[in-house]
Amino acid sequence: MSINVQFTKGSGIRLYTPEKEEYLDAVSGTFNLALGYSYPELVDALKNQVEELIHVSSSFTGQLAQEVLDSILEHAPEHITDGWMRDIIGSTANEGAVKIANKYNGKNEVISLSLSHHGQTLFATSISGNAFRRKSFSNTLVTQNGIVPAPYCYRCPYSAKGAPACGYLCAEAIYDHAQYASNGNVSCLILEPILGNGGNIIPPEGYFERIRKICDELDIVLIADEVQTGIGRTGYMFASEHYDIQPDIITLAKGLGGIGIPAAAIIYRSEFAVLEKFEHSYTSGGNLLSLTASQKTMEVVSREGFLENVRENGKVLGSLLLQLKEKYGHVIGDVRGIGYMWGLEIVDREGAPDVKLTNHIIDTALEEHNLILRGSRYGFGNVVKVRPALTATLDDIEEICARLDKLFSQL
Ligand SMILES: Cc1ncc(COP(=O)(O)O)c(C=O)c1O
Known part of the structure; x- marks a missing residue:
């Protein structure tokens, strides 16, 4: 600008x-402003919280965090029943999701889509499919990852004539990667249900079904990065619900804070509750203001x-x-x-x-x-x-x- x-x-x-x-x-x-600027009800809730108590360590916010998680899980796809609220930004929520997948299946490679954006920390940048963001940091990045083509039908990388006739070649590329480019250690696939930063790219019908099948076949954990699409952006609480993506893990941030209060969450199937607190916690993770904002946002959006x-x-x-x-x-x-x-x-x-x-x-x-x-x-x-x-x-x-x-x- x-x-x-x-x-x-x-x-x-x-x-x-x-x-x-x-x-x-x-x-x-x-x-990130699900409720717009200074939504009065949320401002009031925050004012009250500020007057009562602004911060205690997350050792003491567990109960409120659980209440907020419960209000999120109530609207999550049925199989998603557990979660983690110790992040405040999407980048670390995505890192947490990858840690969970790695710990769960003992593998260490990540697959993501070209044009994807999963955040700006070194790791989140390295697993994102937009190389311009990491051009200046080539010496320090973790590179145990593979990028497969995005389901960008308008500019299909295979010049195919559309799904399902194309056979979902972009999804099939995951087999190629797993077989020839990986060490046989693909732990997870992370994708945005609609590629936001990449250009509002919406996969064709049938794509997610194909993706789920491939993940099952190759024993790959499926992570839906709903940092942009989550909390009602698509008109559904989760895009995973609308597109029936069946992810194992969903990450949330942006809209969760309602009026711009940083807040993030990782939610997952119960068997993915593998992290110890010391493995993924941040000083401001699960802070009282984030939790208050998330709680009120969930209340308003689910009305x-x-x-x-x-x-x-x-x-x-x-x-x-x-x-x-x-x-x-x-x-x-x-x-x-x-x-x-x-x-x-x-x-x-x-x-x-x-x-x-x-x-x-x-x-x-x-x-x-x-x-x-x-x-x-x-x-x-x-x-x-x-x-x-x-x-x-x-x-x-x-x-x-x-x-x-x-x-x-x-x-
Ligand atoms: C899809 C997606 N994932 C993750 C992130 C990173 O979130 P944050 O900036 O809160 O770290 C973003 C940010 O734009 C995003 O759009």
């Missing part, structure tokens, strides 16, 4: 500068009608974005998404990814339309993301799309 805007107040999907200029945040921070609203409004958002594609097909190559998780693939006249134009759109939105957007692959990608807070109203959605329409009409 080329201009430096400072915000001092926020409410819903709106942000305000010290001069009271209003901006519309179409991406809920970094997709009757809340997720249904995201699903229904999400359909409107999708149809308005598709209308933009109809109108501006020369620059919008594809529109894909579900719930409040959408992406516009920006292309040049030949249909090739246009990263420069993507960044121009994002900058212009901010500078001229007071609209906050984000791009895929941290500015290296060609997908504009639209992911408002789950509390965004139909009016908010229409306003976002009206500003996008104006912007595209001026390109």
Whole structure:
């Protein structure tokens, strides 16, 4: 972003500068504000907690952590019945999930998808399928991992004509990796149900079924990184539930903290409860403010009608974005998404990814339309993301799309 805007107040999907200029945040921070800015009920819960007690060591927060976990597990896929709440960010939650898989099956290699993003710690970066993030750290990385192609049908790496006719070649690549590239020690496969940072890539029907079968056959633990998709982003509490992914482990962060309070969790099948506390704990893991925020967020998101609203409004958002594609097909190559998780693939006249134009759109939105957007692959990608807070109203959605329409009409 080329201009430096400072915000001092926020409410819903709106942000305000010290001069009271209003901006519309179409991406809920970094997709982490499930409830938008300063959701009053959550602010009150935090205020109360701050007045009572701000911090005690996680040795003394076990009971509250268990209550929060229970409220998450209540909505998790049926077979997921246990969990861990000693993280506050997604990167370490993913590391914890890999540790669990490694300890469980005694193997040490990780497979992930190209274009994936699993975090910014050295390890999480090394298992992510976006090499630009690790270019500068090549000497220090752990490299016991393999990357297989993402199920990116719009730009199929095999130039196949779509699933199921393609035979899910991208999933089948796991066999190749296990047989020829690994030491025979593949412990786990970690994947985002919708590749978020990679460009809002949604796998085709049948893909997850294939993945589950392969994992069973090769004795590989399946980890769903739901740091972006979890806690209602897709209109379902978990994408794993909607797509019937049947993961062994799910990681959560971002939206769990509701209004930007860092919070994370790892949830799993009961047989994966293998970690000792000393093996995966952080000073601020399971802190009182994170737990309070997570508890209130779970309460709000699981209220009757809340997720249904995201699903229904999400359909409107999708149809308005598709209308933009109809109108501006020369620059919008594809529109894909579900719930409040959408992406516009920006292309040049030949249909090739246009990263420069993507960044121009994002900058212009901010500078001229007071609209906050984000791009895929941290500015290296060609997908504009639209992911408002789950509390965004139909009016908010229409306003976002009206500003996008104006912007595209001026390109
Ligand atoms: C899918 C996914 N996993 C993990 C992470 C890392 O989470 P955190 O930044 O909280 O460490 C991110 C962050 O963007 C993410 O999008």
